[in-house]
Amino acid sequence: DAGVTQSPTHLIKTRGQHVTLRCSPISGHKSVSWYQQVLGQGPQFIFQYYEKEERGRGNFPDRFSARQFPNYSSELNVNALLLGDSALYLCASSPKAGTGIINTQYFGPGTRLTVL
Amino acid sequence: GQSLEQPSEVTAVEGAIVQINCTYQTSGFYGLSWYQQHDGGAPTFLSYNALDGLEETGRFSSFLSRSDSYGYLLLQELQMKDSASYFCAVRRNTPLVFGKGTRLSVIA
Numbered sequence: 001d002a003g004v005t006q007s008p009t010h011l012i013k014t015r016g017q018h019v020t021l022r023c024s025p026i027s028g029h030k031s032v033s034w035y036q037q038v039l040g041q042g043p044q045f046i047f048q049y050y051e052k053e054e055r056g057r058g059n060f061p062d063r064f065s066a067r068q069f070p071n072y073s074s075e076l077n078v079n080a081l082l083l084g085d086s087a088l089y090l091c092a093s094s095p096k097a098g099t100g101i102i103n104t105q106y107f108g109p110g111t112r113l114t115v116l
Numbered sequence: 117g118q119s120l121e122q123p124s125e126v127t128a129v130e131g132a133i134v135q136i137n138c139t140y141q142t143s144g145f146y147g148l149s150w151y152q153q154h155d156g157g158a159p160t161f162l163s164y165n166a167l168d169g170l171e172e173t174g175r176f177s178s179f180l181s182r183s184d185s186y187g188y189l190l191l192q193e194l195q196m197k198d199s200a201s202y203f204c205a206v207r208r209n210t211p212l213v214f215g216k217g218t219r220l221s222v223i224a
Contacts, residue, residue, distance in 0.1 A: 033211065033212075040216075040217075041216055041217070042205070042216050043159065043203075044214070045211035056211050058211065090159070092212075099146040099147065099208075099209070101147075101166070104164060105161070106161060107158040107160070108158060109157070
């Protein structure tokens with residue numbers, strides 16, 4: 001069974017540019033969450049989507065946006081990139097957006113974004 | 117606010133047992149998850165405790181005490197491949213809130 005997939009694997013951008021990251025959840029999972037992981041830190045929650053609706057938003061500026069498509073895949077967009085946006089961006093999928101072991105989040109391999 | 121505390125580094129000998137502690141302060145607590153992350157890799161789910169007590173999965177066990185806002189991950193029969201970062205994460209209504217991680221080094 002395919003796990004969570006993300007593209008691209010690596011990306012290099014310059015300050016001020018825009019970036020789009022993509023995620024495909026595990027088959028049958030309808031919820032996708034995005035996390036930012038800075039080197040040496042734990043992942044930090046950015047967004048959660050379920051059935052194409054935003055279900056949660058972390059403490060990130062409006063430069064960050066996301067959406068979920070009818071096939072449950074998702075995009076994370078970041079505008080006006082800053083050096084501090086350099087990080088590993090992780091996508092996680094779960095069957096639904098609720099709690100409990102059944103809604104465990106499974107992570108993709110991530111996209112390593114470097115902003116120069 | 118919410119916070120999780122776990123040791124930053126732990127070193128243990130191959131074949132030994134190691135315990136990684138996690139204390140948390142948060143509202144809307146539903147459970148405590150543990151993830152393993154090797155350098156350059158994705159976090160991999162290890163265990164989830166919603167109720168007090170011990171959950172065992174092979175060489176790994178996880179414990180939760182909701183009254184003490186405390187949990188731990190126990191790794192037995194350590195292997196070199198267990199060298200990785202281990203994160204506790206609180207399950208809230210929607211997102212996971214992660215600790216900063218414990219870097220485990222297994223030495224021969």
